[in-house]
Amino acid sequence: MTDHLDHKDIVQAAERIRGNVRPLALAPVDPGTFGEARVWLALEFMQHTGSFKARGALNFTAAHIDDGTMPKAGVVIASGGNAGLACAWAAGHYGVDATVFLPETAPAVKVDRLQAYGATVKLTGTEYHHAADAAATHAAETGALPSHAYDNPLIAAGAGTILEDIYSRPGGPLVDTIIVAVGGGGLFAGVAAAAAHQNVRVVAVEPENCRALNAAIEAGDVVDVDVSSxxxxxxxxxxxxxxxxxxxxxxxxxxxxxxxxxxVAARRALWNHRRLAVEHAAATALAALTSGAYTPAPGETVAVVLCGANTNPADLV
Structure with missing residues (x-):
């Protein structure tokens, strides 16, 4: 598997998924909110399944179908979050079987939603790694194609089509900087590949106690980090x-x-000022601006990717 993407990978992904994903909506932030910078909110939480993950899952599925490498057993993934939802949705879109492994502790609402997308849900163990091991065994025994939440070039390339959407919009903003939240790095890697071609800066934002990319940059290699956020x-x-x-x-x-x-403050600000209920991950990107962790220059045009909205809004009211 390749360890890098380039712009052609993003273009190919955009061609594969065109017409099957929702166009990216952009909303301007009130002038003066962040000094003399022009800031736009990229409302990717309005995407199918409620997050950007639909782009990568659709690209992954379509590419394997096009290449004749999609097995009869379909795809398998261990994820009760946005990646699992996107995998199930994309598979269903193409009539491909999807099997999703979750811990037995998974909330019933997640199981129900996955099943609504047509996935077969299997509950095993009490922790995520138990589900991941079971998914790997399932792939080995059935020949199902393993998918991943982020560590796959097709998944990352699909995510990178967000920036292609911005640049292909008639009259849309030509951004200088795009701000994304980072977990495993699929969204970041895809957007960064597209951004390098457009000479756009990428601000990669992580919680201080979920800093896998930041720690890897510091160490010069991928490293394990503790997670608490x-x-x-x-x-x-x-x-x-x-x-x-x-x-x-x-x-x-x-x-x-x-x-x-x-x-938390950025998430609440989105609710209070715009009535947008987003995930904490989406608010993480905006927090780079509201906290001052990144300060745009006067006249700089910035897009902030609000990546998902699969959240419980009860704590916002």
């Missing part, structure tokens, strides 16, 4: 991908950290 359900990868680390080294990338309090 209000956004850990989406951003709690213990190590980043090599694709993401390569992208961080190759482009104009700023890695910044924000606190849980800053993430």
């Amino acid at each position: 209000v956004a850990a359900d989406s951003l709690g990868a213990r190590r980043t991908s090599r694709i993401a680390l390569h992208a961080a080294k190759a482009g104009d990338v700023r890695s910044v950290l924000v606190t849980d309090d800053q993430i």
Whole structure:
């Protein structure tokens, strides 16, 4: 598997998924909110399944169908979060079987939603690694194609089509900087590959206690990190991908950290000022601006990717 992406991978992904994903909606932030910078919110949480993950899952599935490498047993993934939902949805879109492994402790609402997308859900063990081991065994025994939440070039390339959407919009903003939250690094790696072609800076934002990419940049190699954050359900990868680390080294990338309090404040601001209920992961990207971790220059045009909204809004009201 390759350890890097380039712009042609993003273009190919955009061609594969065109017409099957929702176009990216953009909303301007009130002038003066962040000094003299022009800031846009990229509302990717309005995507199918409620997150950007649909792009990568659709690209992954379509590419294997096009290449004749999609087995009769379909795809398998261990994920009760956005990646599992996206995998199930994309498989269903193409009439492919999807099997999703979850711990036995998974909430019934997640199981129900996965089944609504047509997936076969298997519950095993009490922790995620038990589900991951069972998914790997299932793949070996049945020949099903293993999918991954982020560590796959097709998944990452699909995510990178977000920036292609921005640049292909008639009259859309030509951004100088795009801000993304980082967990395992699939969204970041894809966006960074597209951004390098457009000479766009990428600000990679992580919770200070979920800093897999930041730690890898610091160490010069992928490393394991401890995970503890209000956004850990989406951003709690213990190590980043090599694709993401390569992208961080190759482009104009700023890695910044924000606190849980800053993430919570950004999420609440989106609700209070715009009535947008988003995941803590989505608020993590905005927290780079609201906390001052990244300060855009006067006249700089910035897009902030609000990546998902699969959240319980009860704590916002």
